Amino acid sequence: MHLNHMFRIIIGIVLFGILNQSHAQTYDIGEWIEHFSKRDVVLMDESGGVIYAATHSSVFMYDIESGEYTTKTTAEGLSDINITAIKYNETYNFLMVGYASGLIDFVYDNDVFTIVDIQQNSSLTSKVVNNIHYSGDTAYVACDFGLLLINIPQKEIKSTYFLGTSQQSVVVKDVTIGFDSVWVATDQGIFVAPERGTNLYNYQNWSTVDILPDYEYNFVEKIGSSIYCAASETDRDHIYIYSNGQYEEFAPNNEFRSTRLDKRGDYFTMIASYRIWFLNDNEQFVEDLYFTGYNNNWIVPNDGFIYNDVVYFADKVSGIIKLYDEEELAFSPNSPFANTINQITSNQGVTYVTGGIPGAKYNAYGMYIYDGYWINLNSKTNSALSSIPNINYIAFERGNNSKMYATSYGYGFLVFEDTTLTDFYNADNSTLQNIAGYPDVYIITTGLQADDNMGAWVTLSGVPEPINYYDGSGEWMSFDLNSEITNSTLRELEKMPWGHMWCVEEGSGIVVFDPEMLKAGQITNAYNRFSVKSSDGSGLTTVVTAMAVDHDGYVWFGMDEGGLAVYYNASSALDNDITASKIIVEQGGIAQYLLENERVSSIAIDGGNRKWIGTETGGAFLISEDGTEQIFNLNTSNSPLPTNFIRDIEVDQVNGIVYIGTDEGLLGYYTGVKESASSVDELKIYPNPVYENYNDLVRIEGLQDEMKLKITDVGGQIVFETTATGGTAYWNMRDFYNARVSTGVYLFYASSADGSQTASGKVFVVSP
Secondary structure, eight states: OOHHHHTTSOHHHHHHHHHTOOOOOOSOTTOEEEEOOOOOOOEEEEETTEEEEEOSSOEEEEETTTOOEEEEOGGGTOOOSOEEEEEEETTTTEEEEEETTSOEEEEOSSOEEEEOTTTTOTTOSOOOEEEEEEETTEEEEEESSOEEEEETTTTEEEEEEOOSOSSSOOOEEEEEEETTEEEEEETTEEEEEESSSSOTTSGGGOEEOTTSOSSEEEEEEEETTEEEEEEEOSSOEEEEEEETTEEEEESTTOOOOEEEEEEETTEEEEEETTEEEEEOTTSOEEEEEEOOOGGGOOOOOSEEEEETTEEEEEETTTEEEEEETTEEEEEOOSOOSOSOOSEEEEETTEEEEEOOOTTOTTOOOOEEEESSSEEEESTTTOGGGTTOOOEEEEEEOTTOTTEEEEEETBTEEEEEETTEEEEEEOTTTSSOOOOTTOSSOOBOEEEEEEOTTSOEEEEEBSSSOOEEEEOSSSOEEEEOTTTTTTTOBEEEEEEOTTSOEEEEETTTEEEEEOHHHHHTTOOTTSEEEEOEEBTTSOEEESOEEEEEEOTTSOEEEEETTSOEEEETTGGGTTTSOOOBEEOEEEETTEEEETTTTOOEEEEEEOTTSOEEEEESSSOEEEEOTTSSOEEEEEOTTTSSOSOSOEEEEEEETTTTEEEEEETTEEEEEEOOOOOOOSSOSBOEEESSSBOTTOOSOEEEESOOTTOEEEEEETTSOEEEEEEOBTTEEEEOSBOTTSOBOOSEEEEEEEEOTTSSOEEEEEEEEOOO
16 A cells, blocks of 8 residues: 555544554563573472462462462562572561572562672672571571571661681571570581570670580471471481470481471471471471372472471472372473573574583483473473483474474484474484493584475584484485594584585684585585684684674674674685684774673574674673674673573564573563564554553564654654664654654555565554
């Protein structure tokens, strides 16, 4: 539809059409979507029929009656990861969360308040929060450096007690209140002091319970008329019951390790390896059971409680375990199987994450698949994979989104139809080779790419023929490139738009090969090996850390010594020893090389040809198409990223989400930049209509990259214009004078630079 024809549309008809359109805006620009694993439950509490569970990097609440979950992570306000203590307070209705960093959160239904004093105290060494106990308006917090007293209503630290001297520190593991005294479990025994009336800042006013055996104590709890405490020695733990100056050992003939001694819900929980006891306030046993882990996995529960005669355990692999009527049920919020990430791949809007990291042959994490809901495919969840753990790379057959290839670090090559394993290849039925010197199977897979002929290329490390080809029907070929790469370490296999394959040769540089020529036996002219040099002949690096090709055919790569460089003439690399260029940028008026102090770990290209750069210490960077502008840097100080170590980055160009995989888990960052449309006609505009209380951006999709977009009122007056990034553009409903436009219909017209592609659309805006 041409623009001049659009002007003649009757407004009433336009409005009717607009009001009958709807397109929900799922995320806002810059919004984070967390995807931390919720299966590694290490701590639990219960109050009012709600389970409060903590994993390494999140807390979640589970309403037992309704079955509903609520999660909290760094994306929803938690201050950190590495959670080490939790305790629910029924008086003030909040969950206190302590961390290894010394941070302490007050987690409410709709808010999180953080105490940062300990974390920011540079005079303290280890700041781990070990346990929490409430007494009235005070939270007693056991930490590695000493004992904190927190005023709950004021949310501030009111006292800090150091039980040792400057020459000999005392690590505080747990604390309880009983018999008008404060009892503390430490690495040097049980300490006790009056709760009131004594200067507890003076370490000499703390005394040890000398009658107890001289061990390191991890837990202490007042139960009934006694003090229960758990001690640890080299080969076993002990539980002692102290009362009236005397003590006795609980279960003295059992050898165990104590993992919990605490008040959980209405009862006290004692976990001693696979033996678990629950006691009431009168020291009577409510339950005494022997539990060998979920499905007899022999994983010792980390925590547990009883609610309505049903037992719940914390399991670090399977989530929460519910025991009832001699049945076991494992549950947790839907999430990836683990936080371990090797590769992230997006295919037609579906995200695939592999957990097979190098050096972890027996890792059972497999792959995690997300299409609005996580599916975990590994040796624990799929019997066909029971002997094939540690999946590290995946790729899809060209033109067939249901056929997936995968490699297993240590085991070989897999073929899937959707999520069903159809074929598996190792050294016995393919050209894949085990690394020398190992008595059993050990195939070190380092890269995987599908080709254009329904086959796949696999690189290996440390074997005579490290380049292997699978033809899609069971036949294999392998290559050593005239013995030039025998026993080399190859990795970072990338398929180029012009058909060649590139890979990194550790310690040497780059290997480029023509797949079709290799298969045809034209070996001598089918490859090129070259070191990484600049135009002046100087070497840039011997270790390329990451590599990606952009929409212009330029190959960007990271270097071991830090920084980025680019091959602008990459397509000629098979026949020429090409040279690379570093990007010079200006920082604070000083010229320097792009990211020269950052070791790059991953590179991804978005729909606008911008570069997303993951680093090992600096977080994630977004740089402009040509690399001369740093758009922003996302890191732990300004985002929910749990660490600054980025293992992989992938752009989902269908949904406009950048997935950032750290060494502590996965997050998504919504950019709204989507793939450029192959052809255009009608624009997708939403929200539509725009109501007066909407103050965010209007999103326009269905564009091609760098299309010019003009927005006019129905009288033809241009009110705004912009350029598309990828297949998307945005409008803030303001005109050239930054004033919000008046109520009415606005018409959109987009065109390519040469005018060969056009598209149009319309939106109704209601202004206050």
